[in-house]
Amino acid sequence: MGKAKKIKVSKGESRPGKIGLAEQIEGEKIVKAKLQKKVRHRNDDDEEFVDANLSRKILSQARKQQMELEDEHVFGESSSEKKLATKLGPDLSDDNDDSDSELSENDDYENITINEEDERSLQMFMLHDKAPTRTLADLIMEKLNEKKTEIQTQLSEVGPIQMQELDPRVKTMYEGVGDVLAKYRSGKLPKAFKIIPQLQNWEQVLGITQPNRWSAAAMYQATRTFASNCKDNMAQRFYNLVLLPRIRDDLAEYKRLNFHLYQALKKALYKPAGFMKGILLPLLESGTCTLREAVIVGSVIAKNSIPILHSSAALLKIAEMEYTGANSIFLRIFLDKKYALPYLVVDGVVFHFLRFERETRELPVLWHQALLTFVQRYKSDISSEQKESLLQLLKKQCHHSITPEIRRELQHAQCRDAETSEPMTEDPCS
Incomplete structure (x- = not known):
């Protein structure tokens, strides 16, 4: 057997006396018991009792969650039955499941207010x-x-045709x-x-x-x-x-x-x-x-x-159409898109406005607004003759607040067939 190591004792400490084996075992038990007691004491200090109000809230939330789970289970079965009931058959269902993806976006749709005065003025031009x-x-x-x-007319030479039932x-x-x-x-x-x-x-x-x-x-x-x-x-x-x-x-x-x-x-x-x-x-x-x-x-x-081709064709067709009041709204909308319109379409819009030189009825404000939009967007695309004709038109069809603005735009316009144009000074509505 090896020699037992001596226990070093620092100065000021007394060397422990000889202790029997039984006493050492009992001493170890006592130390462990003390340590366990301290651990239990530490755990008791950390634990706190739950307040009565908090207990009621926890139980209430638990009941709500349980009820929601039960409702989802019940209504989930009923909703699946309803979906099956709306189908005509297993082969008549649609594979596209994104039918309502665009309907959730409601940013473009809004309540549109209608001006009663404009509505009455448009009714005068309705057929x-x-x-x-x-x-x-x-x-x-x-x-x-x-x-x-x-x-039947195309195939009359072959014989009478009977529509298939x-x-x-x-x-x-x-x-x-x-x-x-x-x-x-x-x-x-x-x-x-x-x-x-x-x-x-x-x-x-x-x-x-x-x-x-x-x-x-x-x-x-x-x-x-x-x-x-x-x-x-x-x-x-x-x-x-x-x-x-x-x-x-x-x-x-x-x-x-x-x-x-x-x-x-x-x-x-x-x-x-x-x-x-x-x-x-x-x-x-x-x-x-x-x-x-x-x-x-x-x-x-x-x-x-x-696309510009479809808009140009529609704009030319509206300009040639019989005027009913609503034409001015669509003319202004297409003109506000600021397309690079061909001269053919620009000429058609000019002739549309010149037709009203001999109009005896009072034109609605929408007509003057459409004319103002046209000269603001396309004043450089009209010819000198068209410019003079539009200035003459303003003497017959005048609006107290819109016509001066139209005249100012035309006077400072640089026409497509002339590099310079002298501004004309005339009183509005003269």
Whole structure:
């Protein structure tokens, strides 16, 4: 055995005496007990009792969480059953699950205030001898009859043509699609509706669904489908037959446009040619476009980008159209886009304003505002003769606050056919 090491004792300390083994064991027990007691004492100092109010809050939150978990379990099953109930079948569901992604953005839609004085002045230029407005079903049936007559005329040499009747099962299916669209709020559309643009007789099938019964949300989804999957001519017919009558009816009844229909107008601009030919120009050619309709449709045009070719064609067509008051609103909106318009379009707008030199009726303020916008944006694109003609026009058609500004813009304009032009000093409204 090795030698036991001696215990070093510092100075001032007494050397411990000899202790027996039994006493050493007992001493170790006593030390451990003291250490355990100190640990327990430290833990007791750290622990605190929970206040009664805090206990009640904790229990209350626990009960609420438990109830929410139970509600989610119950209503989750019921909502899944409702989703299954709205489907026409397993093969009629839509694969696109982002139907309402754009509807959450409501930044562009706002309540538009209408000036009553401008509305009364526009009514003076409306065509009151137009035929009464027909329903959507009448329009669809008229178009179908026209198409049928056209086909029979083209193939008259071959023999009489009989329109093919739809399968009763197909007709029943699309009647069910119409029932779904009448109650549609959000979610997936039936796949049977998605294939309508691919059908040769899509107008006939579309009429079976009764678009006049569709909800506003369904109209938006239908516009998305036709704007994305159709050519310009098909989109134009859908806009003219379905979307435009629905918008006008909604405005006439509620005096404001439903948000989903406003989004449908924005989505219709995906096909700018169809939008111009199917919504804008027919609205103005009807002669009964109200100020509210013009302002709302014009706001969609003003807030979205449109190719210059489509805008130029629409601007020239509006300038040549018979004036009904609402034309000035759309002229000003297109002019405010600051396109680099061809001289042909600029000349057409100038001739549009010169036609009112012999107008005896008091022109609305909107007409003067459109003229001011034109000379501000395109005063350098007019010729010297057009400039002189516009100055002569201001002597006949005068507004106390707008005409002096128009005259000042024209006097300081540098025409396209002359490098310098001497300003003319004449009193406004002289």
